[in-house]
Amino acid sequence: MQITPLNPEDPRSLGDFDLLGRIGQGGMGQVFLGESPGGEPAAVKVIKPSVVDSESRRRFAQEIEILKTIWGPRLAAFLGADAEAEQPWLATEYVAGPDLARHVETHGPLPSALTAALGAVLAEALSAVHTQDLLHRDLKPANVLLGPNGPKIIDFGLAAFTESSVSLTAPHQVVGTPVCMAPEQAAGEKPLTPAVDVYALGAVLLFAATGHYPHQAATPYMVFHLVTDPGTAPDLSGVPADLVPLLTDMLAHRAQDRPPLAEVVGRCRSVVEAHGLKIAQARRRLTALTARQHSPAVPPPAPAPPPAVAFADLSTATAPAAREPAPPADAVVPAPTLPAPPSPSTPPVLPVPPSVAGTPDPRVSFSAPHGGTPEGAHGHPPAPARPVKPLPHRAEPSRTPRHSAQARRTAERIRAAYAAGAPFAPSRTA
Known part of the structure; x- marks a missing residue:
């Protein structure tokens, strides 16, 4: 649903609702996005000052x-109103989603199974309205909002009590949307029956499945003529074959030939099930489809930074380009091949890194460099075994450890192997 900023002349609050932006407008008034003191969003309808008179106040x-x-889960809930205010206003539940008209115009008609699922949802909602002795009388694609929790019906501005002499219109005056209006409603017949909403629902489903209405013409007067002419059949071109029988009956010219809403729900379920779906599955697919198509574009996440490279903290470490990064924590690393521990009778011989020239640093446990060999390789005879005396303890400089968990485990294994029979205590790792 498109929300635009408030105009300078727009009110900033009505009742307890702060107004945040404009949602839409009609012939009688403007609809704003409002917010209650507790943060509840609302659609706030206001009558235009130019049409505020005793009659408009009465109708409002x-x-x-x-x-x-x-009331009902598929009906926008009433939140508050004041018909006697200087600017009469009415607040209802705000549904964050496009109306059906906008969806079809933007993304094209719905598939057959999803159209049937929509029909079952709306027929059930209208049935609840009729149970409360009310008629909607102005059901159309613009009054069906495709919210994040499913479709909802809005705008009961023309609703009237069934079998009642009370009317929102003057005698011989017809108010409504001609392309979705039942023939008896267009002809001004009274009292109206629930069949007018059945016809309007048929027109809504026809539009959902094809993008056009039962009768279309250049002017509203021509549409009224086509709707009220019993010899002019509704245009069902483009309707999926499995929906043709249902829509033909719902759009029947005579009110008594249209099916009741309970039957409409059952026949919509049959269409859905013929596609191998359960009605609940089809409803979820409908909601997921419309929510996905109208959700704001989300930029792709920024690429993750390269993982920190951990190196063994050896005195013989070469330049960073030559160091090998530690494997990730969840990698499967084979156990290192360790040299056999020296016998108790033989003093151990440690590989001496070339860069330290026989002066081991007690902070570090040495191992052969990757791909290297202990002292005595490269064709040179091994040096005579000599005992290694521990040097006096030297305080470690304060620094941030850079070992990975895998590097520490590997170093500990190597230390354990060399220290098994050594006459000195194992050194500490950094």
């Missing part, structure tokens, strides 16, 4: 009273 007050009586 009746809409408020009707909204107070309806």
Whole structure:
């Protein structure tokens, strides 16, 4: 749903709701995005000052009273209103998602199974409205919001009590959306029955599946003529074959020929199940599809920095380019091949790194460099064995350890092997 900044002349608050932006507008008023003191988002409808009169206030007050009586998980909830304010306002639940009209215009028609799932959801919601002795009377794609938790019906501004003489319109006045209006409603017949909402739902599903309405023409007056003419059949071109029988019945010219909403729910379920899905699966797919297509683009995450390279802290360490990084913590590393420990009767001989010229650093346990050999290799005879005396302890300089866990484990194994029979205590690692 597109939200634009407030205009300078727009109110900044209405009742307890702070207004944050503009959602949309219609002939009677403007709809704002509002926020309650507790942070609850709301759609706040305000009557335009230019049309505020006693009649518009009466109609607005009746809409408020009707909204107070309806409830259901697929209906936008009533949050508050004031028909007597200088600028009459009405707040309902805010649904963060596009309407069906915008979705189809942007992404094309829905697949057959998802159209049927949408039909089952909306038919069930309308059935709950009818149970409360109400009619919506203005169901259309723009009044079906595809929210993150599923479709919801909004805008009961034309809703009326069934079998009631109370009307929101003057005698012989027809208000509504012609392309989704039942023939008896377009003809001004009263009282209206739940069949008008069945017809409107059929028009909504036809639009969802094809992108067009049952009757279309250049002007609203021409549409009224086509809708009320019993000899003009609705345009079902492009409707998937499995939806044709249902939509034909829902868009029947005579009210008594249309199926009740309970039957509509059952037939929509049959279409879904014919596609190998359960109705709950199809509903979830519908919600996931619309949420994915209308979610804001998320930039790809920044590439992770290269892992820190840990080196064995040896006095003989070469330049960084020649050092070999330690394997990752979860890598499978074969156990190192260790030289046989010296016998108790023979003093141990440690490999002496060339760079220290026979002066071992007591901080470090030496091992042969990667790919290297102990002293005496390269064709030279081994040096005579000589005992190694521990040097006086020397304080370690303060520095940050750079050993990886794997490097420490390998060094400990090497130390243990060499220290098994050595006459000196193993040195500490850095």
